[in-house]
Amino acid sequence: MAEQDWLSERFAEHQNRLYAVAYRMLGSSTEAEDAVQEAWLRVGRAETGQVENPAGWLTTVVARVCLNMLETRRARREESAGALPPEPAEPRPSTHPVGQATPEEETLLADSVGVALMVVLDTLTPAERLAFVLHDVFAVSFTEIGAILDRSPAAARQLASRARRQVRGTADASDAARSAKREIVEAFLAAARGGDFTALVELLDPEAVAIEIRGAEAVAAFFAGRAQAARLALVDGVPAAVWSHRGRPKAVITFTVHDGKITRIAVETDPDRLRDLDIVHLLAGDEERR
Structure with missing residues (x-):
């Protein structure tokens, strides 16, 4: 009973973060709630005696649930659409080492992962999406991400880097479109007032x-x-x-x-x-x- 009480307290303590992780991963509030509920069922059946970092452990559980949901979603699309678009090409060399954008770029990227970019996130593979969201938005280490994906930290870093390049390209296009629209709206308001x-x-x-x-x-x-x-x-x-x-x-x-x-x-x-x-x-x- 004491172990169950401890688990319930830790889960409640981190529930908001777990929901945020699930929502960023899945892009749906309903699916995020389902993922958190499934994670709770899983941790309730797990042995917790060796858990030293409850926040990291719970994040890992939710991430794995989300990964399964993304893979199921992808398979369902493949069945209905016949085939998925080809895998993204390997990223071209950048001015920064792989996976090492400047702090300013990292912050802008993390802040930009909202509804407007859910479309481009949907073009990523489940593994790319998980690596990007967990690292760039929630600061999860590549060692932990690699463990979730059953890949090396270096491979997890490459997945995040590939995803980041696609997100950056979409963000640049969105900024240009937003700037053009702002000029039109601003001109319309000025003409209306005058x-x-x-x-x-x-x-x-x-x-x-x-x-x-x-x-x-x-x-x-x-x-x-x-x-x-x-x-x-x-x-x-x-x-x-x-x-x-x-x-x-x-x-x-x-x-x-x-x-x-x-x-x-x-x-x-x-x-x-x-x-x-x-x-x-x-x-x-x-x-x-x-």
């Missing part, structure tokens, strides 16, 4: 839709002279506009951009949904504040 109908029309796709208004000229006429209090912001990492009252967001205006033109404008005012959004207001000089 009542510049011509500039608004030029920014809009001919078939643009906003609320229930269709057509570039109709949308431009609606917004001309408006949006006086709307401010440029990043909403869940994407350029948008936010109208706030007494410091609280009351409306979020999002923009769909295709080929450099705004094709759709949507306005979200539901308080519950607004509460769940990560809003970073953009100030002059590219400064940010939450």
